[in-house]
Amino acid sequence: GKRLRPESLSVTFAGYDIADMARQPLGKLHTLFASYADGTDKELARLSKGHLEKAIVAQRIAEDLCGRLQVLLDLGLGYLTLERSTPTLSPGELQRLRLATQVRSNLFGVVYVLDEPSAGLHPADTEALLRALDRLKASGNSIFVVEHELEVIRHADWIVDVGPGAGEGGGQVLYSGPSEGLKKVAESKTRIFLFDDEPLSVGRRREPAGWLKLKGVSRNNLKNLDAEIPLGVLTSVTGISGSGKSTLISQVLVELVAEGLGHDLPPEEEEGDPLQRENAPRTQGxxxxxxxxxxxxRVDQKPIGRTPRSNLATYTGLFDSVRKLFAATKSARARKYDAGYFSFNTGKGRCPNCEGEGFVMVELLFLPSVYSPCPVCSGTRYAAKTLEVRYRDKNIAEVLAMTVDEALAFFEEEATAHRILNVLNEVGLGYLRLGQPATELSGGEAQRIKLATELHRLSRGNTLYVLDEPTTGLHPSDVTRLVRQLERLVDAGNTVVVVEHDMQVVGVSDWVIDIGPGAGDEGGNIVVAGTPETVAASKRSKTAPYIRNTLNGTHSK
Ligand SMILES: [Zn+2]
Structure with missing residues (x-):
């Protein structure tokens, strides 16, 4: 599997051929080249006796390699190997990789625009990211960052706060200036969190109702690991990027529990080469x-549907009750329209021209096809006859065009619809339109729609919920609401396990499991497990100082 001829592989450096070298983590390569770069290596000294010019060349190359590697290490990517293919990187890893190439480019006068560069980063990695951004700034560049992470916002020289709410309730620049000035802007929601130095208010920590015991787990960098996960409480699993926390929870725990319960796991996303997938690591344990x-x-960030035919109303079951309301109106009953008639996916009431798609595809010769609104229904998806039926003066297309918040007021008297809309609002999705196609939703929005669907069906108990970084893309005020929803799941007798970097969530958890201490080969162990206070007191945990700051209301800056 080394791809090269034996002749090429016969050339080695420090005992490694080029394929072996490509399989080493970047951190190890840096150690390998360091002694060549600073000229202390014995091999280099021997070379310089006979061929001084060769020794100088080797040292130059090693210096350059070390410089490049150092930037990658600074950005917390030391656990990656050179041969790691880019499609298997997370979006955050890819973004930092691209950032690393910029830091080394020595360009100046460039404007960099970054969208949530801290997404998926442990606070320790975020500090490394900020150092890289500082280097770009120091070389004479401008950096614009869209960000929710408070440590990044505090680090900024200039803050632009947009809001005050979301969707219709937002869209105004509330403040633009140095961060101190934001203190005086009363309507800013960011202000409340940015200047909050109160100790975290923590309710009573819940006691575990039992334990899930994992034994002899091996997968990726987890080697024969034993772990205990408490039942009936909210648990956060922490650790720096590449520590193995997602492997333990989102892969090992999910697979073993699904197998034990006899659940069929939906097949993983079709990614990469089918042959490579065959060789995907198997869980032992x-x-x-x-x-x-x-x-x-699993409440993950995968799309809730792959076509514009699914949307938040159909996914949550809200559309069922809305269609029943329309079918119960006088005019619908007079025409014998049942609830199925008001579906744009199957019913007779949908637009016959576009079959309820709302748009038609126009094929162009030699050019990619274009989509344009359906000329018959003007994009409403329904036949004109269907739109004549009105519930409280709105037709069904107008209802689908409402935002969750508008619909919340509109359906105030309808218990079922109101309950679903209420949880959607509580998970911070009040700004979404009911008919917004699934294909237009972000991963974070899809995840919160799934969470809302679970919440409004709540009453089951005895369910294990696994969430991988549910706070990604959330403003701190939305994180507070999300935590409240997770606690509702726990209080109803369920178990919630989140893989999380957000200290707001970690701090209010009942139990914390910190994986690490480092990344890759230096990770894969449980550093400490216990209440947030116990973990905060750990000397070995890289997460501990950040939990401490959050619990005490102090900031690292
Ligand atoms: Zn149409």
């Missing part, structure tokens, strides 16, 4: 203590 669990739910 055993699990016990599953008896109290009935159900496993």
């Amino acid at each position: 055993r699990i016990s203590g599953l008896e109290p669990l009935r159900r496993l739910v």
